[in-house]
Amino acid sequence: MxxxxxxxxxxxxxxxxxxxxxxxxxxxxxxxxxxxxxxxxxxxxxxxxxxxxxxxxxxxxxxxxxxxxxxxxxxxxxxxxxxxxxxxxxxxxxxxxxxxxxxxxxxxxxxxxxxxxxxxxxxxxxxxxxxxxxxxxxxxxxxxxxxxxxxxxxxxxxxxxxxxxxxxxxxxxxxxxxxxxSSNEFKIVLRGKGCHGAMPHMGTDPVPAACQMVQAFQTILTRNKHPLDTGVISVTMIHTGEATNVIPESCEMQGTVRTFTTPVLDLIERRMRQIAQSTAEAFELECDFEFDRNYPxxxxxxxxxxxxxxxxxxxxxxxxxxxxxxxxxxxxxxxxxxxxxxxxxxxxxxxxxxxxxxxxxxxxxxxxxxxxxxxxxxxxxxxxxxxxxxxxxxxxx
The missing domain is CATH 3.40.630.10 (Zn peptidases)
Structure with missing residues (x-):
């Protein structure tokens, strides 16, 4: 040196x-x-x-x-x-x-x-x-x-x-x-109808829908994105429920998305939004979807x-x-x-x-x-x- x-x-x-x-x-x-x-x-x-x-x-x-x-x-x-x-x-x-x-x-x-x-x-x-x-x-x-x-x-x-x-x-x-x-963050809030945990038919449970979304998001990387492009979707927080015998009224998910190019980021955001909204509709839930782009x-x-x-x-x-x-x-x-x-x-x-x-x-x-x-x-x-x-x-x- x-x-x-x-x-x-x-x-x-x-x-x-x-x-x-x-x-x-x-x-x-x-x-x-x-x-x-x-x-x-x-x-x-x-x-x-x-x-x-x-x-x-x-x-x-x-x-x-x-x-x-x-x-x-x-x-x-x-x-x-x-x-x-x-x-x-x-x-x-x-x-x-x-x-x-x-x-x-x-x-x-x-x-x-x-x-x-x-x-x-x-x-x-x-x-x-x-x-x-x-x-x-x-x-x-x-x-x-x-x-x-x-x-x-x-x-x-x-x-x-x-x-x-x-x-x-x-x-x-x-x-x-x-x-x-790039560094990006998302927040998804699912809203249903809470009820007694022993009477699930009386409510609309957001938790199964959240579980479906977490799994479905990974298919964006394996089935929508080109295999040679790079991307990460990580759900890092799930907040829901307050008691073991109560089906919660809402469920909030947050996480991060990382990519090396803007086109891949555009694809991921578009598909995540579609999956979140369509899954919520299938489970008869309301869905708020936020996607914030931070550092490119x-x-x-x-x-x-x-x-x-x-x-x-x-x-x-x-x-x-x-x-x-x-x-x-x-x-x-x-x-x-x-x-x-x-x-x-x-x-x-x-x-x-x-x-x-x-x-x-x-x-x-x-x-x-x-x-x-x-x-x-x-x-x-x-x-x-x-x-x-x-x-x-x-x-x-």
Whole structure:
């Protein structure tokens, strides 16, 4: 690995900032303290800061030379509503809130890159440092765009990264095309007529209809969707009934749908609606069907994906640049990629052996109460961000 020596020298200080952020997690659109910390650091390094995008988001601007070219680098800042199980010194001090996805580390990696870029500026153009709020369900990327991100800070391309447990520290993985799925939610309410459990003929029971729907939804994937297309339908909640001897009046089902393309999503939503309404009618029930589309699929652009592979190979070595296996998880960087060319890739977080004594007994996986970001990634990710910015701005247009 050809990591940048001065970034390695400053890594301990940046890791301390990361642990401070981890100890003070803030949920989506609440990242005031984190934003203040980031802004203070950027301004201390002489970086121009713009706040208030997407409510609590901010953009740092580093310019050099005379070129009008620009590139964007993004880190997310928000935490999750999870009770942390770790007990080491930088564990969360706020009950029910935790950096269980490594956004504290993403912020730290971009801060480390910002410090280097501000001091050395071996590029001709502008680097936009995008510190985004509310990735965890709030659509912070979309909100920053609504506040004029790309109009106020015009850039040719945008790049983002996520730590990835199980992939070795020092490795990255990249996928051209769809890499993260769309995220969508549904809610179905069946309304019948409640009655005594011993006299079912006196009522209209929604429970058998709900059971039929759960099974029938899976036939969309196996009999309506093309076998080579990818989709997931998961009914994750069924709420009904209050007593063992009472047939309930209503039944509510909720769940998630994941796809890599909009046409497959259109098909699934249409067929789910038809199945829900027709099944309810067959059982003489009323049916309310809601389908909410959240994050679209994250689809990397060809040239920008090849560029990340090129930079990663130069910095880390060819053996440490892997092919990313797409995940059905979702990521709101997808909104950026709908508007700008770019690439979203992952950086190995290791197997969890980096955790200090006092960590929880669970695995070091994302959205797990025993997770912790691997500080070894800070100089790796920061060096990558520096080389991405320098190579992009110094290459032919």
């Amino acid at each position: 050809l990591l940048i020596e001065s970034i390695l020298a400053e890594a301990a200080g940046i890791a301390a900032l990361r642990r401070d952020i981890h100890a003070h997690p803030e949920l989506c659109f609440e990242e005031a303290r984190t934003g203040d910390l980031v802004a203070r650091q950027l301004e201390a390094w002489g970086i121009e800061v713009h706040r208030g995008l997407g409510r609590t988001g901010l953009v740092g601007v580093i310019r050099n030379g005379t070129s009008d070219r620009a590139v964007g680098l993004r880190a997310d800042m928000d935490a999750l509503p999870i009770q942390e199980h770790n007990h080491f010194g930088h564990a969360s001090r706020h009950a029910g809130k935790m950096h269980a996805c490594g956004h504290d580390g993403h912020t730290a990696m971009l801060l480390a890159a910002a410090q280097y870029l501000a001091r050395h500026r071996h590029f001709d153009g502008t680097v936009y440092l995008i510190f985004q709020p509310a990735e965890e369900g709030g659509g912070g990327a979309r909100e920053m765009m609504r506040d004029g991100l790309f109009q106020r800070f015009p850039m040719e391309a945008i790049f983002g990264a996520h730590n990835w447990p199980g992939l070795k520290a020092g490795q990255i993985a990249v996928k051209t095309g769809p890499c993260f799925a 699929p994250t689809v990397n652009h060809d040239a920008e994906s090849a560029f990340i592979r090129e930079v990663g190979t130069e910095l880390l070595g060819a053996d440490n640049v892997q092919e990313f296996v797409p995940t059905m998880g979702a990521e709101d960087f997808s909104y950026f990629l709908q508007e700008k060319p770019g690439c979203y890739f992952v950086i190995g977080n290791g197997d969890g052996t980096h955790r200090d004594g006092g960590h929880g007994l669970g695995p070091c996986t994302l959205h797990n109460p025993s997770y912790d970001f691997n500080d070894e990634l800070i100089p790796i990710g920061a060096s990558l961000w520096v080389r991405v910015a320098e190579r992009w701005l110094n290459r032919p247009r």
